[in-house]
Amino acid sequence: EDEREAAIERIKKLLVEKDAVLVAHYYTDDDIQALAEATGGCVADSLEMARFGNQHPASTLLVAGVRFMGETAKILTPEKKVIMPTLEATCSLDLGCDAEEFSKFCDQHPDRTVVVYANTSAAVKARADWVVTSSIALDVVDHLDAEGEKILWAPDKHLGGYVAKQTGADMLLWQGACIVHDEFKSNALRQLKIEHPEAAILVHPESPESVVDMADAVGSTSQLIKASQELDNDTFIVATDRGIFYKMQQLSPEKNFIEAPTGGQGATCRSCAHCPWMAMNGLVAIEEALLDGTGREVFVDEDIRQKALVPLNRMLNFQV
Numbered sequence: 001e002d003e004r005e006a007a008i009e010r011i012k013k014l015l016v017e018k019d020a021v022l023v024a025h026y027y028t029d030d031d032i033q034a035l036a037e038a039t040g041g042c043v044a045d046s047l048e049m050a051r052f053g054n055q056h057p058a059s060t061l062l063v064a065g066v067r068f069m070g071e072t073a074k075i076l077t078p079e080k081k082v083i084m085p086t087l088e089a090t091c092s093l094d095l096g097c098d099a100e101e102f103s104k105f106c107d108q109h110p111d112r113t114v115v116v117y118a119n120t121s122a123a124v125k126a127r128a129d130w131v132v133t134s135s136i137a138l139d140v141v142d143h144l145d146a147e148g149e150k151i152l153w154a155p156d157k158h159l160g161g162y163v164a165k166q167t168g169a170d171m172l173l174w175q176g177a178c179i180v181h182d183e184f185k186s187n188a189l190r191q192l193k194i195e196h197p198e199a200a201i202l203v204h205p206e207s208p209e210s211v212v213d214m215a216d217a218v219g220s221t222s223q224l225i226k227a228s229q230e231l232d233n234d235t236f237i238v239a240t241d242r243g244i245f246y247k248m249q250q251l252s253p254e255k256n257f258i259e260a261p262t263g264g265q266g267a268t269c270r271s272c273a274h275c276p277w278m279a280m281n282g283l284v285a286i287e288e289a290l291l292d293g294t295g296r297e298v299f300v301d302e303d304i305r306q307k308a309l310v311p312l313n314r315m316l317n318f319q320v
């Protein structure tokens with residue numbers, strides 16, 4: 001405990017010395033989220049992380065999250081040094097969407113507007129017309145649909161299916177999934193809801209359709225946090241990474257938050273709903289990244305960066 005406190009103090013000094021700001025995702029450890037809050041950094045969803053890094057004056061961005069978040073920061077602000085606690089922190093959606101295969105898929109459907117989720121490599125973004133996060137996916141697709149565009153969507157099949165259902169847009173889906181959200185089970189959730197009939201169900205749309213169908217609110221991490229504040233319920237069953245409980249509990253200390261089950265019928269798994277790559281972001285790794293960025297600095301090939309910047313800027317400039 002003393003060592004933890006000491007590490008936090010050392011990191012605070014290092015952030016100032018190195019002119020660095022900590023940009024953290026809601027799924028990172030409580031310690032990291034608290035540190036970002038205490039040092040003028042941000043704790044946010046993936047869209048807000050991109051916006052924050054883009055407008056913050058610090059010369060170094062320390063991105064605590066997964067690889068695509070660091071890459072997005074570098075694409076948007078190449079003049080800044082972008083470091084991460086570890087470059088090994090990937091995402092199953094990114095892993096499941098190889099840039100070459102994806103490019104071939106796009107070539108087979110030249111009539112479709114290519115919309116990719118932010119959870120992809122820079123090379124996949126470079127092949128896209130639009131990048132979206134779950135905060136903005138419905139609005140962007142609605143807009144494209146209204147313009148008569150047919151869409152090729154990648155990589156998350158659940159989010160893509162949800163967006164298609166909500167907007168009625170013609171969407172051809174890449175078949176990727178998030179290993180964390182794909183595990184939420186509707187049968188076990190139904191059982192849990194019987195035990196907590198007063199609870200509202202909050203679901204991230206990377207979850208299977210049968211789970212999304214049971215939700216009182218569906219949305220990105222920031223939208224789910226907002227729903228946890230706005231809905232009157234005292235209890236919430238939450239189908240997303242449990243890192244999000246830090247912020248939900250902080251904003252509503254009197255409310256009760258329960259993890260949605262990831263096991264089979266009736267079973268609950270209390271440790272499954274946590275992204276293994278988000279979990280790689282620890283205080284030790286953060287301190288090491290600040291002390292010596294070697295091997296933890298994010299670089300993006302300049303040609304790819306310029307191509308990926310176009311659809312990313314479309315997202316950032318998109319007004320509903």
Ligand code: 13P
Pocket residue numbers: 044045046047119133134135178206219220221222
């Ligand atoms: P958000 O954009 O909702 O923060 O989601 C990012 C993510 O990785 C969800 O698994």
Ligand code: SF4
Pocket residue numbers: 066090091092093119178179180181206241275276277278
């Ligand atoms: Fe990727 Fe899923 Fe982890 Fe989010 S929770 S970073 S989508 S693997």
